[in-house]
Amino acid sequence: DHPIDVHTYPNAKAKVYPGLIRSDTSKVTGASLQCEFPERINAEVAKWIAKSARSPNPLVVSNDEQGPNWLGVGIDSLDPAHDSFRRNALWGTLMAGGAGVEFYFGWGFRRHQTGNKDPIIGNDDTDTSHPYSTCSDLTCEDFRSRDKLFTQAFVAWRFMKDNHIPFWEMTSSNHLTEQKDDFVFAKKGDIYLVYTFANATRVEFSVVGNIAYSIHYWNPKTGGDLIDGGVVMADLIGGEISRRMSIPIPQTSRIGSSDVLMVVRKANWRSGGPTSTRKIVNGAGV
Template sequence: MKYPAFLLLALFAFSCQTATKSDISIQGELKQWHKVTLLINGPETSEYAAENPFLDYKLDVTFKNGTDSYTVPGFYAADGQAGETSAREGAIWKVHFRPNAPGTWSYTVSFLNGKNIAILDGNVSGEPVGAHGTEGTFEIGASDKTGADFRAHGRIVNGGKGYFKIQGADELWIKNGADSPENFLAYEDFDQTYRFSLKNEVREGEADPKKGLHAYEAHISDWKEGDPTWQDGKGKGIIGAVNYLHSAGLNSIYMLTMNILGDGKDVWPYSDHNERYRFDCSKLDQWEVVLDHMESLGMMAHFVLQETENEVLLDNGYTDVQRRVYLRELVARFGHHLGVSWNLGEENGPHNWTPVGQTHQQKLDMAAYLRNLQSWPGNIVLHTHSDDEYQDKYLEPMLGAGAIDGPSMQIANPVRVHERIRYWVEASEGVGERWVVCMDEIGPHWMGVMPDADDPKHDTVRNHCLWGSLMAGGAGVEWYFGYRYAHNDLALEDFRSRENWWVQSTLATRFMKQFPLEEMSCLDELVDAPGAYCLAREGETYLVYLPAGTDVAKLRLNQSVAMNVRWFNPRSGGELQQGSIASINGNGLQALGTPPSDPDMDWVVVIQP
């Protein structure tokens, strides 16, 4: 729905604020974890003004409640409703904030003008403008949201013990997401979105510039009355796609925010493909509509900030003016969301097939600047190359450095997933900084997870990648679709092409959440069965994954405790079932018996007192 700028200001003028100036209004529901936006009347300018509004103005607002204090960057918003009007000029500036507690919140505005002031560190001096120095208060009540909506729960953070958690609560959050299409935001209804390429030939794995952008037409029917759109009904395809993924049990979407010179060449936040210092206010407003909807459904935005092909496009890899203004704009606009993971870059670092890339120090600098932009806990991860050599080369120096919360793993050989996830879980734990290790992209690069039409049962991926990751202590999964099958990584239009797979991935991640995972370790050596996985807290809980074809499995108990034996079907789910043996007791190897049915298929055994 469209609202003129003057009406927006009038609607929110009657908030609970107490301000010393009349050029600030408050937008949004004044409730815990909801988005509260300060709309500030500032300098009249434009995306293309000689005095760059993205670089030469610095807007920060400090919010306080008791001992809590958060300084949040603001951004230039053109006419304040650019997503509807496609405006490139105006005098509205915004700051998005998420109050983490009910009560009285105060705010203080810092609004300064000066050359490149937006990206300067520390307490900078500049010319005060507009609402600079304005102070006010507003009252925050309890959230009225329920269900999966992040606003009902809070921010998703690194829990410090290898898993995501809900901030301030003792509740684990296990990622179950779509890694494809990586160019999720290359959507035809977004302003100034198109595919740019000067190539006459396109290599396999790249998007064809002669073909259209994502329309997600198969998901228009998944859009529901009351769901958001923009500009007279645009956006139904992508909003419907988000609805479908949520209905299938997914809670995360992987999305590049800039793929200039990359595989897709169709996503950027800038006001032009060739621009590096100015941003498209209307396009980014439209992205925000999608992200707001994702949040209402409890879906994390996994922002991938660059690709291996363009990781030195900004400042030759350094964190200088171009990279700083890019990161600041994204954090100012989208960092407030309660489910966000910032990925420093896909396949980050040089490789023999992509020899130009960021150095270790450049990655550290980028991560540090990104973290410093956020007053709240942020999740920062690093996507890897697919082979052991380059994973070790770039991740080992990160161990114990405090720069990232964990690796976003790409593993070429599905059979190696369990081994490699376990390696990085244990390596990070060994230096006293347990990483959140996620399995985000499986190989081979041309295949990934095939459509149901080509692989209806997905046995290999379920065994080696899904359960292999989770049983190694992995914190979550996202699924990549390769480039040789229908609805592939860059050309996906219908997420239902993998509906059978979503069922299995959702069953596994929801099943795992009920156990004390932070206290459990991968202990495959306790199980006497080829290819079995074991995640356990000895003496209390043992989860044993038995691959298809397991004849006899035995579990080594190191203390004499009576344990019940139950079986979970990883293919179709359901309640725990009893197999041929109801319980075990005693030291040493104990036979687990046979499953309740389908003895030639894979099963998960749950052993507890």
């Protein structure tokens, strides 16, 4: 009854996974991806979900072990914000449709801190000048050393649960936006999540037209309430199926973070309909 995942080296995915997803007799149920560079996690997870979905043996895809392998996730005292891992590992995986993340504590912290190659992994509890020494993936006994990142993972889980996000019906849809660093996760015509962290003042992306959408903003770093951005009507022009929306991003001081998760949802998804709307004309909200 337990899932069986296969984990590989970063450069071995193309050798290992195709045979597993093509097999209709394999007992393997998941692919646990190791990615050498966190910035590639979203694309890698989306890639193998798409390949798997078209195969006889679809796999549950997750992210496991973020590179570089000697570093991994830093401890809270040295990286309290964990911006890269929140954006690329946690939300990069979720916005690709991934099942979850295992945060990896790198093995070479002593080398990273001091340049010394002996020992590579420090085990000296008396060496207080290098706090990484006893917090590697082989030596760590206190997971509270990364408590701030685990808290952000809990915030992400609560967001999905409390806002009834139908993630099992959504797919990675980064192609809908022109901003190369943004993540888009969508059930087209129903709900779009857009994760942006480039300090943009506006986000532009395509939606199914002739639908009224509610706009909300949310802080993925600390959570909290959704910030209401009103309702917009994506009018059709010339029989087009989709419309490009240009949505303003509130100032960082209002969101509380330079990272913003936009929730663009069919306005009457609960009951009733919108009471007032702005039109999307030539791609801009007016």
